[in-house]
Amino acid sequence: MSKGILFIISGPSGSGKDSILAGVFKKEHNVALSISSVTRPMRPGEKEGDKYHFISREAFESMISHDELLEYNCFVGHYYGTPKQPVLDALEAGRDIFLEIDVNGAAMIRKAMPQAVSLFVVPPTYEELCRRLKGRGTDEPAVIAKRLEAAKGEISRAGEYDYLVTNDKLDQAVEDVLHIMAAERLKAAKQQDLINEVLGKC
Amino acid sequence: MSKGILFIISGPSGSGKDSILAGVFKKEHNVALSISSVTRPMRPGEKEGDKYHFISREAFESMISHDELLEYNCFVGHYYGTPKQPVLDALEAGRDIFLEIDVNGAAMIRKAMPQAVSLFVVPPTYEELCRRLKGRGTDEPAVIAKRLEAAKGEISRAGEYDYLVTNDKLDQAVEDVLHIMAAERLKAAKQQDLINEVLGKC
Numbered sequence: 001m002s003k004g005i006l007f008i009i010s011g012p013s014g015s016g017k018d019s020i021l022a023g024v025f026k027k028e029h030n031v032a033l034s035i036s037s038v039t040r041p042m043r044p045g046e047k048e049g050d051k052y053h054f055i056s057r058e059a060f061e062s063m064i065s066h067d068e069l070l071e072y073n074c075f076v077g078h079y080y081g082t083p084k085q086p087v088l089d090a091l092e093a094g095r096d097i098f099l100e101i102d103v104n105g106a107a108m109i110r111k112a113m114p115q116a117v118s119l120f121v122v123p124p125t126y127e128e129l130c131r132r133l134k135g136r137g138t139d140e141p142a143v144i145a146k147r148l149e150a151a152k153g154e155i156s157r158a159g160e161y162d163y164l165v166t167n168d169k170l171d172q173a174v175e176d177v178l179h180i181m182a183a184e185r186l187k188a189a190k191q192q193d194l195i196n197e198v199l200g201k202c
Numbered sequence: 203m204s205k206g207i208l209f210i211i212s213g214p215s216g217s218g219k220d221s222i223l224a225g226v227f228k229k230e231h232n233v234a235l236s237i238s239s240v241t242r243p244m245r246p247g248e249k250e251g252d253k254y255h256f257i258s259r260e261a262f263e264s265m266i267s268h269d270e271l272l273e274y275n276c277f278v279g280h281y282y283g284t285p286k287q288p289v290l291d292a293l294e295a296g297r298d299i300f301l302e303i304d305v306n307g308a309a310m311i312r313k314a315m316p317q318a319v320s321l322f323v324v325p326p327t328y329e330e331l332c333r334r335l336k337g338r339g340t341d342e343p344a345v346i347a348k349r350l351e352a353a354k355g356e357i358s359r360a361g362e363y364d365y366l367v368t369n370d371k372l373d374q375a376v377e378d379v380l381h382i383m384a385a386e387r388l389k390a391a392k393q394q395d396l397i398n399e400v401l402g403k404c
Binding site: 120159162163175176192197 | 322324325327328331354357358360361362363364365366367368377378380381382384385386388389390391393394396397399400401402
């Protein structure tokens, strides 16, 4: 059986990564979302093990010292990271994994696992990005400006990724991700077993 | 407008390359098959410009000396080659091109145009390969043995290709090629214009 593929997905706030992944998971069943470990408190509506594992700072620092994380960072006093073993186990079992992560985390993953396939999601135009970041019109202009600045920084690194998915129409963006997943499974480098199988009997 | 993509497709005799391409061309219209130039005589049922341009040896050798071929070879006294300009023109116009070619020609194209995307078509099993090569049972065992040997040589170089497409069910193989075409268009390296466009207005 061939191994699973690790997909990294990034994109600025408002690019629609979550909606795209929800659409992908509806159509592809042999794929899972990596669950991050975090030290921040649980927020109302969140559930342990749903999108995050909520662990103590001590437990997190123990994972760091035992090299049990694929990547991690510290943000306003809390740790966020990707536990290594569940990802490796899933890949070994032939299951694809999606990691939703920012551009810095993606760079760390690429270094640790060069075979990872990375996708960057962009809104179709600058105007649309502004519209989405402004959200429901309840945010201060300074907050919006900060979000735009962060988005600009992320998009400027989109060229580090393997694929660029434009989220104009959600259905098309989901289809695009499914095309990428299918094509990546067809990579010759991932199918050397098949070549050997056909050749071995020649 | 983004440029077209040059796709190379190879595979042993009996792998079903022609049937796959026919299926692809039915669904994708912004793609063309490269027409080879050959010096062999036209066979009954063939038409000038359909799959080949039939030209004189002098004309072919003039193309060689003027570097007007992407690749060429000589087979039982006749030249076969891929004219360069029509391929470059189509790519420039944003049209994808498929080149159906053997493993040696593919290696030459890859060297001349490293951006080419290469696909290798394999039958699902060795038994199926034998069945297809034996054809309608009218060929001499020696001829079949020669075909099997040639197929083995080609398949042993499948690892040089970007993608491996298994032609078990034709419809699935066509879908696989369409996935690859779609994914290749989503490569970030081919969409730097889009990144600049979104960023330029930030």
